[in-house]
Amino acid sequence: MAIDPQDLNDLIAIRDAGTLSAAAKARGVAVSTVSRRIETLEAMLGVQLVDRRTDGVRLTQNGLAIAEAAEPLAEHLLRVRRLAASLSKGAITVPVRISATEFVISDVLAPALNRLWESGADFPVHLQSQADVVSLAGRDADLAIRMVRPEGASLYARRLADIRLGFFAAPDYLAGRSPAEIDLRSEKLLIYDESYGRLPELDWIARQGLSDAVVMRTGSTRGLLTAAQSGAGIALLPSAFAARSGALISIPLPAGLPTRQPWLIVHRDLRQLPAVRIVQKWILSAFAAL
Structure with missing residues (x-):
């Protein structure tokens, strides 16, 4: 009997997810299905792949070795399925x-979005708001935009137009003070957390000795904006975004903030598909207009 690739994918999922239930969720099947497939795989290979404990399951050393050897095969099968899907549809x-x-x-x-429709796109798009890194190989998404360049030979990354940042405050917070006279070390600063990774501006804040002035951290740009508009403090924001609000005042800085460097990421197997090419071009134009 030949090895079922699904069984190998389940084994890889257990390794990556850490638990049987998490692996089953990632694979979109029941826990009992994953458990049965692993038992079948163990019987075929003649080795124990998972250590079944009262607190869950863990891969044995044999299981880890098999999962590592199976990964290239799983990736190739994904490529075959993606190619077959695109060929069967003619266009996505x-x-x-x-x-x-x-x-x-x-x-x-x-x-x-209107510019995407005007470009001739005749397909829908799903805009998935996610801070976590997604698996393009596993088709969690077709394209991703991240603030840190990814690694991996199967991924194509293109740098997008930089996002300029600044500090902004509401008139009520300044209470008549001149923005040029503001010393950020003595103010209440509202900044990003590390939801998107270690961003360059966070290192800049530490180098400027501003860490003690930080009173709020969040991964939400909208949260920073509304907090600043309420007069809660001086917020670190994308400059174009803050300017569009029309209610915040820019605070001059003693030394320039680093710019945010976004990256457009797509799996190399999908890059040349017509719909993906249209979306890539649209994303480039959207960032260029910032």
């Missing part, structure tokens, strides 16, 4: 899924 009519941060989805891509 299923949604193109784009994973990006909340700010990119709500304030860069969503306002530019």
